[in-house]
Amino acid sequence: xxxxxxxxxxIKTLLTGMRVTGGHFVRIxxxxxxxxxxxxxxxxxxxxxxxxxxxxxxxxxxxxxxxGCQSCEIACPNGxxxxxxxxxxxxxxxxxxxxxxxHIYHLSMCxxxxxxxxxxxxxxxxxxxxxxxxxYDRSALTKVLNQPGSKLKAGxxx
Amino acid sequence: MMNIPLSITTTxxxxxxxxxxxxxxxxxxxxxxxAAYLALFAVAGLYLVLLERKVAAWFQFRLGPNxxxxxxxxxxxxxxxxxxxxxxxxxxxxDKFLFNLAPYFVIIASLMAMAVFPFSxxxxxxxxNIGVFFLFAVSSIGVIGLLVGGWASNNKYSLIGAMRSGLxxxxxxxxxGLSILTMVLLSGSLQLSEIIEVQRTGGWLIFxxxxxxxxAFMIFMIAGxxxxxxxxxxxxxxxxxxxxxxxxxxxxxxxxxxxxxxxINMFIIAxxxxxxxxxxxxxxxxxxxxxxxxxxxxxxxxxVFMIILLMMWFxxxxxxxxxxxxxxxxxxxxxPINMVNLVLMxxxxxxxxxx
Numbered sequence: 001x002x003x004x005x006x007x008x009x010x011i012k013t014l015l016t017g018m019r020v021t022g023g024h025f026v027r028i029x030x031x032x033x034x035x036x037x038x039x040x041x042x043x044x045x046x047x048x049x050x051x052x053x054x055x056x057x058x059x060x061x062x063x064x065x066x067x068g069c070q071s072c073e074i075a076c077p078n079g080x081x082x083x084x085x086x087x088x089x090x091x092x093x094x095x096x097x098x099x100x101x102x103h104i105y106h107l108s109m110c111x112x113x114x115x116x117x118x119x120x121x122x123x124x125x126x127x128x129x130x131x132x133x134x135x136y137d138r139s140a141l142t143k144v145l146n147q148p149g150s151k152l153k154a155g156x157x158x
Numbered sequence: 159m160m161n162i163p164l165s166i167t168t169t170x171x172x173x174x175x176x177x178x179x180x181x182x183x184x185x186x187x188x189x190x191x192x193a194a195y196l197a198l199f200a201v202a203g204l205y206l207v208l209l210e211r212k213v214a215a216w217f218q219f220r221l222g223p224n225x226x227x228x229x230x231x232x233x234x235x236x237x238x239x240x241x242x243x244x245x246x247x248x249x250x251x252x253d254k255f256l257f258n259l260a261p262y263f264v265i266i267a268s269l270m271a272m273a274v275f276p277f278s279x280x281x282x283x284x285x286x287n288i289g290v291f292f293l294f295a296v297s298s299i300g301v302i303g304l305l306v307g308g309w310a311s312n313n314k315y316s317l318i319g320a321m322r323s324g325l326x327x328x329x330x331x332x333x334x335g336l337s338i339l340t341m342v343l344l345s346g347s348l349q350l351s352e353i354i355e356v357q358r359t360g361g362w363l364i365f366x367x368x369x370x371x372x373x374a375f376m377i378f379m380i381a382g383x384x385x386x387x388x389x390x391x392x393x394x395x396x397x398x399x400x401x402x403x404x405x406x407x408x409x410x411x412x413x414x415x416x417x418x419x420x421x422i423n424m425f426i427i428a429x430x431x432x433x434x435x436x437x438x439x440x441x442x443x444x445x446x447x448x449x450x451x452x453x454x455x456x457x458x459x460x461x462v463f464m465i466i467l468l469m470m471w472f473x474x475x476x477x478x479x480x481x482x483x484x485x486x487x488x489x490x491x492x493x494p495i496n497m498v499n500l501v502l503m504x505x506x507x508x509x510x511x512x513x
Binding site for chain 2: 007014017018020021022024025028031032033034036
């Protein structure tokens with residue numbers, strides 16, 4: 001008797017499969033996920049979790065959140081991040097304090113593993129969504145993340 | 159002898175016979191018909207490839223070719239131009255004669271099968287009284303081309319592919335034949351134009367024959383897909399196992415012949431299905447029956463494309479069968495069901511309970 005039940009289940013499963021693909025076929029306009037990339041360059045939105053490159057956001061007062069703790073530098077498995085820092089007198093308290101001079105990021109070495117962003121205690125660095133990273137000169141891939149003249153936002157260290 | 163005259167062809171026919179002697183005019187007509195069919199072959203082949211790629215993309219959430227021309231409609235023409243310009247290359251140890259012969263076997267078999275289809279009432283190349291039998295005979299010549307090509311390539315994968323195609327065609331030819339026979343039993347004729355005339359009065363054969371006809375249609379579609387070596391029966395050129403199967407060693411236009419012949423075979427299987435089950439060029443419910451200027455060939459083409467779409471749907475849904483599954487399906491399921499179905503159809507006709 002399994003002969004006939006095999007035929008029945010065979011046809012049933014085949015029709016189930018055809019219903020799935022047929023659904024895709026008729027709903028192609030709404031379900032299509034292909035981006036026509038060079039054509040829609042102006043309107044293209046990358047996904048929230050896309051890992052383009054590491055950036056350090058600055059607010060309108062040119063203040064960042066990086067305390068210079070070097071957690072990211074230590075976390076980075078291949079040395080893509082170098083932090084140049086020194087001790088300066090903090091004008092608010094009058095004490096000497098560690099401050100970053102340059103947060104150097106080598107995009108050419110970065111594997112987009114995201115360990116630096118996980119390690120950062122103050123969320124100073126985040127992922128950007130740009131992906132057009134090709135340049136003509138390799139030195140352009142060595143980026144200084146903190147903008148010139150920027151300083152630490154107040155209240156981050158508490 | 160030649161049953162071609164559309165109203166245009168009648169004019170050409172009369173004009174040719176008026177300007178040259180009868181023999182020369184006949185030969186000229188033959189050449190013109192051959193050219194027409196070759197053009198049809200090329201255009202249908204190219205656009206079926208494009209359709210396949212588009213449909214495949216839509217089944218998989220993609221867009222498909224869309225760069226060459228609007229909606230990519232010139233993509234396959236560009237591909238064909240590239241293939242024409244490529245060198246026809248063969249390995250040192252191939253059997254030169256058979257290697258070069260094989261593509262022509264495949265393509266000539268497809269072309270000969272095209273000749274007998276009634277595209278519309280007037281547009282039929284060759285209306286013989288054993289049309290179905292001829293189709294069935296000719297469509298199995300193609301497999302010789304595959305076997306010869308695989309053998310002559312002097313390549314293990316090609317040979318495995320060719321042997322698989324032999325095995326597959328021998329098995330599934332039986333099912334195709336028996337399901338066609340079921341419908342011939344109902345229509346009572348082997349002549350394709352006659353089969354269509356039967357359907358003009360009594361409705362399409364798939365409705366006339368109700369249950370056995372629907373079973374025969376299902377078996378025909380399965381076996382026909384296997385005949386054309388398309389997925390899920392593409393063991394012959396299983397990309398993941400054999401490279402490209404029998405046409406691994408072919409390049410340029412010889413490869414294109416195999417490639418186009420596959421799509422033309424699909425067209426042929428769909429055409430047989432349309433003639434035998436869906437009334438050929440007859441309009442559904444006779445809605446364009448009285449309109450004399452309406453091109454009936456349009457109905458034929460629409461129906462054929464519906465069947466082709468169904469075959470593409472199969473291809474992009476089902477996974478490939480293993481060889482033992484292939485043979486189990488044919489010899490344990492399709493063939494016994496088909497034989498029972500043939501008897502069932504005979505009983506239906508005997509008791510006169512056709513619709």
